[in-house]
Amino acid sequence: MTILRSVTAISMALVLGLGFVGAGNLQAAGTSTTAKSNAFDYELKAVEIAKDTYLFQGKNEDFSVKNGGNVVNTGFIVTDDGVLIIDTGISRRYGEQQRAAIAKITDKPILAVYITHHHPDHFLGNQAYSDSKIYALDETAKSIKLEGEGFRSNMYRLVGDWMRGTLLTMPNEKLKAGKTTMGKHELEFFSVDGHTSSDLAIFDRTTGVLFAGDLVFNGRAPTTPHANIDKWQKTLSALKELPFKVLVPGHGSVAKDITPIEQTSDYLNWLVGVLKEGASNGMDMNEVMRTEIPERFQSMDLVKIELTRSVTHLYPALENQFLNPVND
Amino acid sequence: MKVVALVFTIVFSLMAQANAADKEMVDPLNSPQWGVMHKRFLNSEPVVFDDKVKVYAPEFAEDSMNVPISFEAIELKDIKEVVVMADLNPIPLVLRYFPNELTPYLAFRIKLQQGSPVRAAVKTSDNIWHVGGTWVDAAGGGCTLPSIGTSSGDWSSTLGKVSANIWPRKNSSNRLRIRVMHPMDTGLAPGIPKFHIEKMTLSDKEGNKLARLEVYEPISENPMLSLGVDKHEYLKINGRDNNGNIVDAEVVTR
Numbered sequence: 001m002t003i004l005r006s007v008t009a010i011s012m013a014l015v016l017g018l019g020f021v022g023a024g025n026l027q028a029a030g031t032s033t034t035a036k037s038n039a040f041d042y043e044l045k046a047v048e049i050a051k052d053t054y055l056f057q058g059k060n061e062d063f064s065v066k067n068g069g070n071v072v073n074t075g076f077i078v079t080d081d082g083v084l085i086i087d088t089g090i091s092r093r094y095g096e097q098q099r100a101a102i103a104k105i106t107d108k109p110i111l112a113v114y115i116t117h118h119h120p121d122h123f124l125g126n127q128a129y130s131d132s133k134i135y136a137l138d139e140t141a142k143s144i145k146l147e148g149e150g151f152r153s154n155m156y157r158l159v160g161d162w163m164r165g166t167l168l169t170m171p172n173e174k175l176k177a178g179k180t181t182m183g184k185h186e187l188e189f190f191s192v193d194g195h196t197s198s199d200l201a202i203f204d205r206t207t208g209v210l211f212a213g214d215l216v217f218n219g220r221a222p223t224t225p226h227a228n229i230d231k232w233q234k235t236l237s238a239l240k241e242l243p244f245k246v247l248v249p250g251h252g253s254v255a256k257d258i259t260p261i262e263q264t265s266d267y268l269n270w271l272v273g274v275l276k277e278g279a280s281n282g283m284d285m286n287e288v289m290r291t292e293i294p295e296r297f298q299s300m301d302l303v304k305i306e307l308t309r310s311v312t313h314l315y316p317a318l319e320n321q322f323l324n325p326v327n328d
Numbered sequence: 329m330k331v332v333a334l335v336f337t338i339v340f341s342l343m344a345q346a347n348a349a350d351k352e353m354v355d356p357l358n359s360p361q362w363g364v365m366h367k368r369f370l371n372s373e374p375v376v377f378d379d380k381v382k383v384y385a386p387e388f389a390e391d392s393m394n395v396p397i398s399f400e401a402i403e404l405k406d407i408k409e410v411v412v413m414a415d416l417n418p419i420p421l422v423l424r425y426f427p428n429e430l431t432p433y434l435a436f437r438i439k440l441q442q443g444s445p446v447r448a449a450v451k452t453s454d455n456i457w458h459v460g461g462t463w464v465d466a467a468g469g470g471c472t473l474p475s476i477g478t479s480s481g482d483w484s485s486t487l488g489k490v491s492a493n494i495w496p497r498k499n500s501s502n503r504l505r506i507r508v509m510h511p512m513d514t515g516l517a518p519g520i521p522k523f524h525i526e527k528m529t530l531s532d533k534e535g536n537k538l539a540r541l542e543v544y545e546p547i548s549e550n551p552m553l554s555l556g557v558d559k560h561e562y563l564k565i566n567g568r569d570n571n572g573n574i575v576d577a578e579v580v581t582r
């Protein structure tokens with residue numbers, strides 16, 4: 001075929017050309033109107049979930065101006081040598097308020113910050129720790145570099161002024177998988193994948209607390225924008241074998257057993273089935289989005305919205321498997 | 329008796345007309361652009377907002393470059409044309425579909441710059457536009473960035489390639505799904521001229537034209553279309569873009 005397109009491809013310009021405007025346009029600053037959000041106080045309360053170990057539990061909600069993006073679990077471990085922080089939340093304000101809340105519990109210095117994966121609610125608070133060591137797996141850091149700015153502008157659009165002053169702060173230390181001891185806590189870092197291409201799970205063998213990041217959801221439908229479900233299932237099977245006493249999911253309540261792991265796995269299994277069945281029967285995306293949620297998942301927060309999203313994320317690759325090349 | 333019946337008929341028909349006029353006045357989606365849409369794309373012709381035209385879309389655009397839209401109007405007969413538009417898009421006109429005898433169902437994906445009504449207007453042989461629609465909010469995913477797709481490097485080697493399949497169905501129209509590789513540039517970004525598929529025609533083995541489609545800039549990159557094709561199990565697809573590149577394919581059930 002003769003190609004008559006009148007320009008040659010120029011990478012960035014072409015990227016812009018596919019849309020109506022560049023993504024930068026999305027960065028319109030939101031305005032907050034609710035009385036509560038005027039204070040921009042996330043009201044973070046550290047809850048002790050095991051010896052030396054604390055959690056800031058986020059709401060099982062979507063990002064909104066009302067909740068300021070406080071929809072994620074972050075945590076910290078107070079060791080003899082200093083504080084270990086797991087994820088920094090959605091914004092500069094969150095990171096700063098998290099740091100202030102930690103200072104109310106302990107005056108120990110910050111030893112390390114760990115980022116579980118590259119989703120914006122887990123690392124955009126890094127700015128509050130720019131004087132500290134911020135660890136991430138190599139692949140996670142790469143993804144933050146690639147998509148971090150885009151996430152940041154998305155968040156301005158979704159939660160508005162809560163984001164004010166938030167700049168992308170990259171992890172500054174490479175994290176290696178394996179065992180290490182930090183202030184008498186025996187920690188094990190797992191470099192795994194499935195929820196994204198690079199997920200970190202942290203197991204504190206001293207206390208028995210497993211920080212699973214977004215590999216595990218509890219009572220809230222799992223999110224899939226960068227998911228590989230097969231790999232995710234393998235990772236979940238491995239996590240299930242760990243002798244943990246306390247399980248901290250990325251979203252939802254803390255648990256003492258494998259129930260949230262099994263729930264996450266069960267949901268993902270159902271989701272894949274729905275997508276494959278739809279694709280093999282020639283259904284369009286909206287038809288698949290209208291699939292009825294089975295009773296056992298109906299009590300999960302955000303399940304309908306996440307199904308809609310997951311169809312957007314995962315269906316295009318699947319539906320192509322059921323089309324045949326018909327010219328050339 | 330005859331007179332009474334006649335009076336009743338007149339009264340009822342007046343009521344029906346008033347009713348239609350009322351409906352015409354009030355856009356259920358309450359869009360500031362509706363008047364402009366009506367004038368520009370429906371030539372200010374008579375309109376009713378009609379539940380028989382079903383437009384499906386997610387409530388929000390998770391990926392603003394690929395928002396799935398579908399419409400069906402199987403309860404309407406003698407359809408001349410279907411116009412799809414998104415009022416608040418910089419280019420509102422999405423496509424025109426001329427289904428002839430085929431089932432009036434079509435699914436596709438569009439680029440949405442901001443939250444907007446998305447409508448399908450179905451013109452029946454009495455020259456009335458039946459309009460259905462839904463609102464799509466632009467604020468979707470926080471963890472999903474607008475997808476830039478596959479063409480950012482290497483569109484030229486796949487341009488015009490078609491993948492497709494037909495699913496025979498017992499109790500409804502067979503389903504054709506077709507994907508055409510094409511960048512579908514809008515022409516609105518500086519330095520990138522508009523470059524999009526313009527026309528597609530569906531024919532049977534004997535060359536009888538079954539349906540025709542006019543495609544505009546808002547359709548997503550590498551358009552993926554789903555159509556109702558009645559009992560057909562063999563279809564020819566012919567099309568071209570605004571630069572004269574040809575799309576040419578034959579699809580059989582597999």
Ligand SMILES: [Zn+2]
Nearest residue numbers: 117119195214
């Ligand atoms: Zn995540």
